[in-house]
Amino acid sequence: MSINGKAYIVGAYEHPTRNAPDKSLAELHAEVAVGALTDAGLSREDVDGYFCSGDAPGMGPTSMVEYLNLRVRHADSTDIGGASYLSLVSHAAQAIAAGKCSVALVTLAGRPRSEGVATGLQAKLRSPWQPDAQFEFPYSMSNVNGYAMCAMRHMHQYGTTSEQLAWIKVAASHHASHNPDAMLRKVLTVEDVLESPVVADPLHRLDCCVITDGGGAVIVARPEIARQLNRPRVKIRGSGETVKHLAGGYFDLTTSGAQVSGAQAFEEAGVKPSDIQYASIYDSFTITVLMQLEDLGFCKKGEGGRFVQDGNLISGVGKLPFNTDGGGLCNNHPGNRGGMTKIIEAVRQLRGEAHPAVQVPNCQLALAQGIGGQLAARHGSATLILERE
Secondary structure, X not given: OOOOOOOEEEEEXXXXXXXXXXXXXXXXXXXXXXXXXXXXXXXXXXXXXEEOOOOOOOOOHHHHHHHOOOOOOEEEOOOOHHHHHHHHHHHXXXXXXXXXXXXXXXXXXXXXXXXXXXXXXXXXXXXXXXOOHHHHHHHOOEHHHHHHHHHHHHHHHHOOOHHHHHHHHHHHHHHHOOOOOOOOOOOOOHHHHHHOOEEEOOEEHHHEOOOOOEEEEEEEEOHHHHOOOOOOOEEEEEEEEEEEOOHHHOOOOOOOOHHHHHHHHHHHHOOOHHHOOEEEEOOOEHHHHHHHHHHOOOXXXXXXXXXXXXXXXXXXXXXXXXXXXXXXXXXXXXXXXXXXXHHHHHHHHHHOOOOOOOOOOOOOEEEEEEEEEOOOOOEEEEEEEEEEO
16 A cells, blocks of 8 residues: 555654653653644644554553553554664554554653663673574674674775764764754764774774663644644655565675665655655664665665765765754664654754754755664664655
């Protein structure tokens, strides 16, 4: 079922906190829900669909629907890591198109900073019943280890350099300097990134995302409802999702699932990469951004390093403004499902509500992309293409 034009994002809200030791996970979900509903001009009583992922407390939608005191006809708790919330917005649009609900609330929250979770550095603890655990758990591979393998392979195969990867962090820092809520607001140089400690060769500490508390929410609604609201209308033009895995060993470390999900989204939207004016790209690490840019078709495979260097991702300077809020690299990464923040900044750009210093002039078409899981093994990928109507 095509969702092109079948649903609109009518509300969006990002929690301003980056450190919330005094709040529970449920409270953060509730606060972003209220924020998004207020932004849309809707109330809790209007919501008849609820969507969240594995960050929600208790039994996910079952617990949160009661906590928020909602009456819903449809619920979804898809979990594909950092791609989850892009996937959930697509699922909300599909549910609306199928008549399963009319107003969908999608909420994200996380407290890894307060809980002292070293998201990228600790080995992933897996249940012994997971089929991959017996092969990977004994080696204690952490997220940064796997992403470093992808970076090293990309460098070996295509000549990508650490300096080129550093330009991605530099671009994010330029944008974060205009965001009063960003965790890191200092404008960085390539030298700053390269002089930071190596965490997993070839990735430096500043090649890694920040770890924050926080959250965000969006409201997805039927076109008829969207047209009744006094808000800029953001149409969902296309979406795609997939899960990439090791395929019995037939696996390319330099390619992500964005190659599949992006192609699906572009086909459904009826547009091409050169039409995109702004891109929100999931940025757990700098290599994550570079590989997704290639796989989405913004440049050819192997040319990502040259594409991102010299400020090409900086708004007002380069050809493709990205993550104009500072992204996960500098602004906000509440847990391992930060794709929600990618949607929110894309909505801001399309509404003309981004910071004036980074706002893309007359932004009509934007892309949001997420990767979730382990780039060097199994991971989810989801892509959204959004348009201001």
